[in-house]
Amino acid sequence: MPSGHLGTIPEQPEQDVNPSLSFPFLQSSCSHHSRTPTHSVNRSTPYTPSNIIRILISHPSATNTGSFPLSNSLLKSSAPIQAPIIESLPDIPSSDWDAGNLPFEPKEYTKDKLAEIIRTLAQELTLVQAHLLACDGMITQLQAQLIIQNIHLLKMNTVLVEKEKGKEGEGCLKLYPGGFSCLLTDDDFIALQEEAVEKRNKHAVLEEQKCQWDIIRQQHNKAGKTHKAECAKLKSLGVKRSSWLKAPKRKRKPTVDDIHHLTAPVLQNLLDVEGEESGEESEDGKEIDSEKEFWKD
Known part of the structure; x- marks a missing residue:
């Protein structure tokens, strides 16, 4: 008011x-x-x-x-x-x-x-x-x-x-994101496929790094136990400590680059095997293009 x-x-x-x-x-x-x-x-x-x-x-x-x-x-x-x-x-x-x-x-x-x-x-x-x-x-x-x-x-x-x-699952791609369809040849879909492959490769490298590090630690523990047994044996025989074997040193933890160098020959062999299986040779020794042969039929 x-x-x-x-x-x-x-x-x-x-x-x-x-x-x-x-x-x-x-x-x-x-x-x-x-x-x-x-x-x-x-x-x-x-x-x-x-x-x-x-x-x-x-x-x-x-x-x-x-x-x-x-x-x-x-x-x-x-x-x-x-x-x-x-x-x-x-x-x-x-x-x-x-x-x-x-x-x-x-x-x-x-x-x-x-x-x-x-x-x-x-x-x-x-x-x-x-x-x-x-x-x-x-x-x-x-x-x-x-x-x-x-x-x-x-x-x-x-x-x-x-x-x-x-x-969200990293190993699968949605063909209908948001309820809409998409083309398999679309640039965005191809980019998502490449990103998924990179994630899988990165995960595999990290798993391999962890596996190699576990192997190194197990080998070091085994070598340490063997060294202690040898030292105890030498001590019982009256050998001077200066003549004993030195304790084994543990290897450093492998880096991601080390894993890449380690798995590179394996990946190259897999690529070579896939190339041999996909490529066929004719009787004349020339390679046959499987895609061209498919469309000819």
Whole structure:
């Protein structure tokens, strides 16, 4: 309701309007005005969304994890979930809605009676406006909480998407990605095939590296036991320690390049065998192109 219609209403401090707006987190913007004793309930305040922005900036940033929803880091289980703040209605006397249902006949009322009716209606309007200000503050807090919870859910969805991507099979390609068909000769599909082959080769190299490292450690442990047995035998024979054999040294862990050099002859032999099987020779000694022969038939 415009403030111009309530010019004769006495001023009322806002701290008596909504005493419940004293939460440490997500306080309403109306609580800032309670610090100024000259503020009136009837004073109009323009609507602006900056109230929610002010709450989102001031109160979450004052906590240790307040800036986490705005960061790019992934959500972890250690990040606390803000519990919703459900406010109750402030302890304000309820207005009498039946005060305006009186039959209005100016001739039947005296001047003093009309003044009393106007004063009563003004007081009821003051209570209504106090309730509206309190409800606006509560709505602002709830909207700010919804924004924070929505950001939290978006970060949780990001973690779920990353987890689902990791579970996708690397050895198979989807012929209908997203429900749409694709060509086997498409550049994107060929790139996916090459990427899948590279992943399989990388996985095979890592497995071979682990296998070779296990073999080296087993050989070193076996050589160490043999060396200890020889030293015990020489000690029992009275041989000087300086004449004993030195302890065997363990080989270094093979790198990825070492595995590539180790498996290169094997891969080359496989390629040679495949080439011999795919290529056939005619009676004249010339190689026959299998693809041309296929289309000739």
